[in-house]
Amino acid sequence: MIEFGHGTHTGLRRLRNEDSYYADASLGLFLVVDGMGGHQHGEVAAAMARDGVVAQVTAGQSLVDAIQRVNEALIARSSGQRVSRPMGTTIAAIRVSGRAYEAAWVGDSRIYRWADGTLDRLSHDHSIVEALVEAGEMTEAQAQQHPQRSVLTQALGITAPDQLHIGLARGHLSAGARLLLCTDGLTDEVADPRIGEIISRADIAAQECVDHLVLEALAGTGRDNITAILVRAAA
Numbered sequence: 001m002i003e004f005g006h007g008t009h010t011g012l013r014r015l016r017n018e019d020s021y022y023a024d025a026s027l028g029l030f031l032v033v034d035g036m037g038g039h040q041h042g043e044v045a046a047a048m049a050r051d052g053v054v055a056q057v058t059a060g061q062s063l064v065d066a067i068q069r070v071n072e073a074l075i076a077r078s079s080g081q082r083v084s085r086p087m088g089t090t091i092a093a094i095r096v097s098g099r100a101y102e103a104a105w106v107g108d109s110r111i112y113r114w115a116d117g118t119l120d121r122l123s124h125d126h127s128i129v130e131a132l133v134e135a136g137e138m139t140e141a142q143a144q145q146h147p148q149r150s151v152l153t154q155a156l157g158i159t160a161p162d163q164l165h166i167g168l169a170r171g172h173l174s175a176g177a178r179l180l181l182c183t184d185g186l187t188d189e190v191a192d193p194r195i196g197e198i199i200s201r202a203d204i205a206a207q208e209c210v211d212h213l214v215l216e217a218l219a220g221t222g223r224d225n226i227t228a229i230l231v232r233a234a235a
Contacts, residue, residue, distance in 0.1 A: 002096060004030065005207030006229045007214050011185055012222030018042035019183050019227040020050045029057050031093035032227045034109050034183040036155065037086060045074055045087035045157050053093060063095050063104040064166050067156070071106075071164055074157030088158040092123060092181045096231065101179065105167040106154050108184050112195065115177035119196035122169045126154035150184065173233040176202070180231075182213070185224035189217040199230055206232045 002025045010017040018035035020043075033049045035042030049070050056066030070091075078086045090107025103111045108125040124130060128151045132138040143149060152158075154165055173179070178199050187195075190213065198212050210230050217226045 001234045003206045003232045004230060005205065005210035007210045008225065008227040009214050009218065011225050012218060014225055016043065017225045018046055019185065019225040020046040021227050021229055022050050022054055023229050027058065028096040029054065029093070030181055030229050030231055031091060032109050032181045032183055032229060034090040034107065034225070034227070036088045041087045042089065045089040048074055048077070049089045049091055049156055053091070057095065063093055063102055064168060067091060067093070067104055067106065067166050068161065068164065071156045071159065072161050075161070078157060086158050088155040090152070090183070091156055094179055094181060094231065096173070099172045099233070101171055101173055103169040106156055106164065107152050108150070110182055110187055112180040113171070113177065114180070114196060114199050115174050117200070119192060121192070123167055126165065127152050175233060176235040177233045178230060180228065182228040183225065185226035186213060186217050186228050188224060189220035189222070206230045
């Protein structure tokens, strides 16, 4: 019932890839994470978040509960080691069961849904510029060029547990619908209309769609790590 493609790339300007991802159709779990804090901080945070959510969901926890526990574990690790820089990461995750899906996110990694010729963004960036856009003080075009567009208001390992806001959306996948999870290395380089054009293609496999997305991002500045997963429901 589900076909998926996945990929990650260091980009053209970074020496290391602090993104990570997980894709398992049998579990119905798909997620991308974008670590922050530099080498041995961002990479570790991303890996901990990925492995922690997988372990928690496998054990029967909901996505929200799994993400909350991972946030607590990351904060505890940073506090215990007294690191000079906190280990933080974004997360965008979906759980698919039959035709139903649940999406959860923290930070500015995104989740899109394409269905019936329309691309919709399910997630909302937890960032300063997104808050300004929602308040009507900035347009989407201005936000895309704003120097603080990458400054987050929520991140795993950094936001206190009692202040963590986990975005949540639920829905059903119609025949041929797609769900895209990606880090900002893709969305900073490729505009939403172009993303929709690429993932809407029915003449190529989901993996080829992801490959095209990554190549499109690299054709821009490629200044950040790029990660994407495309989940496609059977027609």
